[in-house]
Amino acid sequence: MHWMIRLRRYSAVAFAAVSIASVAACASSTDKVASTASSVAGAVKAAADPAACAKSATLTSGKLTIATGTPAFSPWVENDKPESGEGFEAAVAYAIADKLGFAKDKVIWVRTSFEEAIQPGKKSFDFNMQQFSITDDRKKAVDMSSSYYTTNQSLVGYADSKAGSAKAVKDLAGLKLGAQAGTTSLEFINNVIKPSNKPFVYDDNVGAKAALESKQIDGIVVDLPTGFFISAVEIENTKVIGQFAPEAGKADQFGLVLDKGSKLTSCVDGALAKLTADGSLAKLVTTWLADKTGAPVFAK
Amino acid sequence: MALTRRQIFERRQRRRSLTAAALSTAAVVLAVVLLVPLAPGWERVQNSFFDGTVLRTTWPGLLRAFWLDVKIFLWCAPCIVLWGLAIALCRGVRAPALFPLRIFGALYTDVFRGIPVILTIYLIGFGVPGLGLDRPWNSPYIWGSVALVLAYSAYVAEVIRAGIESVHEGQRGAARSLGLSSAQTMRFVVLPQAIRRVVPPLMNDMVSLQKDVALISVIGPIEVLRQAGIDKSKLANFTPYVGAALIFLAVTIPLTRLTDWLLRRQVERRTGSAVQ
Numbered sequence: 001m002h003w004m005i006r007l008r009r010y011s012a013v014a015f016a017a018v019s020i021a022s023v024a025a026c027a028s029s030t031d032k033v034a035s036t037a038s039s040v041a042g043a044v045k046a047a048a049d050p051a052a053c054a055k056s057a058t059l060t061s062g063k064l065t066i067a068t069g070t071p072a073f074s075p076w077v078e079n080d081k082p083e084s085g086e087g088f089e090a091a092v093a094y095a096i097a098d099k100l101g102f103a104k105d106k107v108i109w110v111r112t113s114f115e116e117a118i119q120p121g122k123k124s125f126d127f128n129m130q131q132f133s134i135t136d137d138r139k140k141a142v143d144m145s146s147s148y149y150t151t152n153q154s155l156v157g158y159a160d161s162k163a164g165s166a167k168a169v170k171d172l173a174g175l176k177l178g179a180q181a182g183t184t185s186l187e188f189i190n191n192v193i194k195p196s197n198k199p200f201v202y203d204d205n206v207g208a209k210a211a212l213e214s215k216q217i218d219g220i221v222v223d224l225p226t227g228f229f230i231s232a233v234e235i236e237n238t239k240v241i242g243q244f245a246p247e248a249g250k251a252d253q254f255g256l257v258l259d260k261g262s263k264l265t266s267c268v269d270g271a272l273a274k275l276t277a278d279g280s281l282a283k284l285v286t287t288w289l290a291d292k293t294g295a296p297v298f299a300k
Numbered sequence: 301m302a303l304t305r306r307q308i309f310e311r312r313q314r315r316r317s318l319t320a321a322a323l324s325t326a327a328v329v330l331a332v333v334l335l336v337p338l339a340p341g342w343e344r345v346q347n348s349f350f351d352g353t354v355l356r357t358t359w360p361g362l363l364r365a366f367w368l369d370v371k372i373f374l375w376c377a378p379c380i381v382l383w384g385l386a387i388a389l390c391r392g393v394r395a396p397a398l399f400p401l402r403i404f405g406a407l408y409t410d411v412f413r414g415i416p417v418i419l420t421i422y423l424i425g426f427g428v429p430g431l432g433l434d435r436p437w438n439s440p441y442i443w444g445s446v447a448l449v450l451a452y453s454a455y456v457a458e459v460i461r462a463g464i465e466s467v468h469e470g471q472r473g474a475a476r477s478l479g480l481s482s483a484q485t486m487r488f489v490v491l492p493q494a495i496r497r498v499v500p501p502l503m504n505d506m507v508s509l510q511k512d513v514a515l516i517s518v519i520g521p522i523e524v525l526r527q528a529g530i531d532k533s534k535l536a537n538f539t540p541y542v543g544a545a546l547i548f549l550a551v552t553i554p555l556t557r558l559t560d561w562l563l564r565r566q567v568e569r570r571t572g573s574a575v576q
Binding site: 114115118119120121135137138140141142178181182183184186187198199200201202203207210211213214215216217260 | 341344345347348349422426429430433434435438439440517518519520521522526529530532533534535536537538
């Protein structure tokens with residue numbers, strides 16, 4: 001559990017660094033969140049009164065059961081303690097709970113793997129939050145809420161390596177790249193970067209980090225906030241070499257996972273619409289996530 | 301040609317047992333096929349694990365990824381047998397001066413059988429390249445394979461050692477009395493008999509290796525199980541794993557049957573035909 005200890009030790013530093021960086025340019029990211037959240041809403045009709053809607057729709061009446069990862073990583077959940085409300089997803093979860101009419105002490109946290117989130121049968125949670133990208137394929141198996149965060153993919157690597165000087169997407173084709181399993185990053189590598197070497201895939205940051213350190217790969221493709229976290233905290237001397245401009249309508253949008261046909265889906269969408277409209281979602285972004293403009297955009 | 305009474309009796313017995321086996325199998329299959337779909341959650345389970353469209357779309361990718369498993373298996377298996385043989389010979393040396401070899405053999409098998417294969421793969425696959433090797437010598441294909449060879453040769457060494465020890469001491473005595481040296485005795489008398497005896501259990505280890513090749517995916521390479529995992533995450537559906545399982549079965553079942561057949565043939569050779 002060596003890496004967990006590292007995570008804990010450094011996450012306070014990371015948090016400080018990340019929030020300072022993000023305050024600097026909150027205005028631009030505010031616009032982005034607001035516009036994307038409203039563009040995806042509409043698949044399921046969002047409830048106008050989320051609290052009334054959620055009243056009889058939860059697993060345990062009077063309580064809201066929220067699931068996160070095992071373990072949950074920064075900057076999404078700080079210190080693997082979602083109960084603290086620290087970290088972007090933990091904070092958004094409590095904000096949604098509030099809009100659904102559940103006070104902080106009525107929220108129960110459970111842990112699931114990705115598999116448990118999509119397995120058939122009764123779910124152990126009301127909604128599950130661990131950077132699930134919204135895709136049509138996934139919507140066939142589970143309900144997905146509207147988006148609470150939109151991100152670009154980014155490339156993390158050593159600043160002084162061959163990858164470190166890349167300026168355009170075409171500079172990356174000759175590199176050996178890695179991605180995390182279960183993310184959309186691998187698809188992104190195959191469809192957009194189209195490297196000549198087969199990409200490698202790791203179970204988690206730890207594996208990708210080991211491969212990067214032993215120079216088996218030149219860079220890791222991850223979502224931008226995770227990229228900032230890896231480069232600032234987890235692997236020394238690395239940086240976010242660049243972020244990728246989204247293909248038309250193809251930016252990664254994170255949504256909550258709910259049981260297929262859950263009554264709560266429209267309530268959650270309603271809550272998210274309210275949080276977007278009153279600006280609190282954008283505020284949480286600037287509090288917990290690094291500023292997107294901190295990384296250069298790769299030329300096409 | 302007229303059948304003897306005994307042949308008629310045996311034929312009737314055979315038919316009777318065949319009918320009984322067919323009937324009971326049909327009853328069990330029917331019960332499963334009829335009863336399972338009656339469970340309330342069956343439709344969801346079916347959609348998550350047995351989705352035909354998902355299987356069709358992911359199948360070609362799975363097959364391509366499986367080719368990597370096959371390649372890793374093909375270059376690992378001979379190395380494992382050779383290295384396992386070397387370890388087994390180490391454990392079996394009798395010359396007092398070579399005692400350190402015996403210690404090495406015993407330690408080696410203890411350590412590599414005792415720790416999980418996945419840890420060996422992490423340790424060798426990330427650790428050795430981390431020492432500062434340059435490309436292409438830090439490739440996860442190389443060090444993942446080395447890890448598999450190290451882990452599996454420990455098992456194989458024990459199997460071969462058991463084979464060597466099963467050769468009667470009298471064989472050695474006879475060989476030495478004919479003037480063969482200790483090494484010649486091992487090479488020309490003991491090993492040929494030992495290896496023949498351990499082929500079926502070795503096949504067993506190979507079947508198991510065939511599946512454990514998939515563990516290499518933890519250090520990066522996209523083999524069939526990882527490909528299935530990727531498809532699973534993408535489609536939020538477990539069917540790709542079922543596809544991977546089908547591919548594994550297509551290889552391991554014939555291998556297992558071959559092992560069974562070899563075993564049976566060996567038993568028959570040593571003890572005569574099987575009693576019904």
